[in-house]
Amino acid sequence: MDKNAFFDSIRGQMIISCQAVKGEPLYEEERSVMYLMARAAKMAGTSAIRTSSIRDVEAIKAETGLPVIGLVKIQYPGYEGYITPTMKEVDDLLAAGSDVVALDCTLxxxxxxxxxxQFIxxxxxxxxxxxxxxxxxNYEEGVNAWKCGxxxxxxxxSGYTDYTPRLDEPDYELMRRLAADVDIPVIGEGKIHTPEQAxxxxxxxxxxxxxxxxxTRPLEIATRFMSAIEAARGGRA
Incomplete structure (x- = not known):
């Protein structure tokens, strides 16, 4: 799709990630159901969807017609990263209609x-x-990826590599630094749990x-509520 048109459509907006992998409640072996989450996201007004797996890219494109940031989560021996790690996943995502391909650009x-x-x-x-x-x-990886084109x-x-801190909130400082220092769009993602944090x-x-x-992850949402309630009960004890 046209790069500038896509950038204009997402500027200042919230992209909603609709993903389910094996072991999660909304993952069905025989069919994709994430297009229903994407339908809700479109009704709420999102400008684009981020999703994983070829079948979810196809289903969400057909359902919503929105731009899709596609990725494939797969763990290969010897690879520490698991988001679109090889050319096969890139080829498959493009064939499925991904408008943007997301890939692990950690070091x-x-x-x-x-x-x-070299991979880029x-x-x-x-x-x-x-x-x-x-x-x-982290910042160095962001600058490196920018310079790679x-x-x-x-x-x-951020927080998912063994050399970055595990924060309980979004990494606002990383967002701020990259947004100030690189001249391509920076998307803030990770641990945004509330409208106020957004x-x-x-x-x-x-x-x-x-x-x-x-x-879009009901188990994660329910667990946060349950954990807060259990913590409050413990405090009263």
Whole structure:
């Protein structure tokens, strides 16, 4: 799709992530049901959907007609990252109709022995000027991905690598630094659990935000409520 049109459509907006992987309540082996979550997201006014797996990309595109940021979560031996780690996943996502391909752009070990810089260049050589979103975990990785020629940097992996702090809230400082220092859209993502946090994330200067688990993962939502209640009970004891 047209890059500038996509950027304009998501600026200042909330992208909703609709994902379910094996082991989660909304994952069905024989069929995709995430298009129903995407239907709700569209009705709420989201400008784009982020989703994982080929079948969910296809189902959500057919249901909503919205731009889709697609990724594939798969763990290969020797790879520390699991978001769209090889060219096969990139090829499959594009064939399924992904408007943007999201991939792990952390500086962790890759099983093929390549650097993420080399992988990005191979994607460009093969697929030209497709829209690429770099999922990174810290400032250095975000700057590196930008210099490698990705179109979007997302703070998706902050707190999910062993060298970044596990925060109980969004990594506002990472969002703020990247938004100030790179000249491509930065998407704030990760641990945005409340509307107030969503507003605060946008106030860091990021182009847009992604919210997922707080909206589309019922087990995660229910568990947060249950944990808060249990903690309160313990405090009264």
């Amino acid at each position: 962790r070990k890759r099983g093929d022995g390549k650097t993420v810089n 260049q191979e994607i460009r050589d093969r697929h030209g000027d497709i829209l690429l979103m770099a999922d990174i975990s 990705v179109d979007i940097v997302g703070t998706t992996m 507003v605060k994330a946008l106030e860091t200067g990021v182009w847009s935000i992604v919210v997922g688990g707080a909206i």
